[in-house]
Amino acid sequence: MFKRLFGVLVVIVLLAAIALAADATRFFLSPLQNATGQLVMVESGMSFRSIARRLLDDDVIRHPREVHYLSAYARATGVANRIKAGEYAVPAHQTPAHLLELLVSGKTRQYRLTMVEGQRFSDFRAQLDKDDAIDHQLTGKSDADVMAAIGHAGEKPEGRFMPDTYLFPRGMTDTAFLKRAYDAMQTYLTKAWADRADDIAVDSPYDALILASIVEKETAVPAERTRISGVFTRRLKKGMLLQTDPTVIYGIKDYDGNIRRSDLRRDTPYNTYTRPGLPPTPIAMPSREAIHAALHPSSGDALYFVSRGDGSHVFSATLAEHNAAVDKYQRGS
Structure with missing residues (x-):
């Protein structure tokens, strides 16, 4: 009787083992049941079992027993110790094998943030502070603290960062x-300075950055950048005041969108109507194209330019020509 009972139990255990093995095999060979893509966050230091439980919580896998299947497989194959932290976008209907390949690959979901050409650093910081994919460590800190934190204490931040669209994983600080x-700007600026033209009026890469920021703010027409740069280069060489409104605006606190005669007369470090040479810092984040223009000014005799009102400009070699263009395009006479 005991032998018969023992035999029955053995058969039951074997059948259960076979059924379990069949279920595990089905799990590994079949697509996951998540109908839509899921986002899964793998934190640094998580055990694989914790990762598997999170997959269950996030509905990537559907049954608690699949946590055990996945954990056992990951340990047996060595995958458990190769998972990389980050946020993963798990496509719908992946097999468990493909899921594990994704977690090992480190191909985390990428977010994007654009630093716009001509943007002020203060405006970009406000934009950065609102991005919920960023780990905020610098919110509320001074510009001086920010520059120290990135390893460049004592530098002013304006103009030091390359405008571009950056991809980054969730949790980047x-x-x-x-x-x-910052490094992207320095890399480009160093190369651009090495390739500069001979007839420029700036003496250092930083001065080139300042001039480029003015060029960036003066025109949105790509073909005009080198011509604008040419005008400012000639004025600097002749010792003429730059007399450029964007620098004046930069020096006005709480600028309301209107520049007045009194603003042009009010002396600030950025008023190029009252002070010779370049302002003390860039006035915005210049693009690669503006930096290239600052270091490759167009030749010619133009010393003045005025907006036509459509984004383009009229260039003049003499004050009389310039005044006539101002009358035509600005005063409507």
């Missing part, structure tokens, strides 16, 4: 993001 943009 604002410190790391800004350091990346």
Whole structure:
């Protein structure tokens, strides 16, 4: 009787093992049941079982027993110790094998943030502070603290960061993001300075950055950048005041969108109507194209330019020609 009972139990255990093995095999060979793509966050230091439970919580896998299947497989194959932290976008209907390949690959979901050409650093910081994919460490800190945090204490931040669209994983710190943009600008500026033309009026890469920021703010027409740069280069060489409105605006606190005669007369470090040479810092984040223009000014005799009102400009070699263009396009006479 005991032998018969033992035999029955053995058969039951074997059948259960076979059924379990068949179920596990089905699980590994079949697509997951998530109908839509899921986002899964794998945090640094998580055990694989914790990761598997999170997959269950996020409905990537559907049954608690699949946590055990996945964990056992990951341990047996060595995958458990190769998972990389980050946020993953798990496509719908992936097999468990493909899911594990994704978690090992480190191909985390990428977010994007654009630093716009001509944007002020203060405006970009406000934009950065609102991005919920960023780990905010610098919010509320001074510009001096920010520059120290990225390893460039004592530098002014304006103009030091390359305008571009940056891809980054969730959890990147604002410190790391800004350091990346800073390094991108320095890399480009160093190369651009090495390739500069001979007839420029600036003496250092930083001065080129300042001039480029003015060029960036003066025109939105790509073909005009080198011509604008040419005008400012000739004025600097002749010792003429630059007399450029964007620098004046930069020096006005709480600028309301209107520049007045009194603003042009009010002396600030950025008023190029009252002070010779370049302002003390860039006035915006210049693009690669503006930096190239600052270091490759067009030749010619133009010393003045005025907006036509459509984004383009009229260039003049003499004050009389310039005044006539101002009358035509600005005063409507």
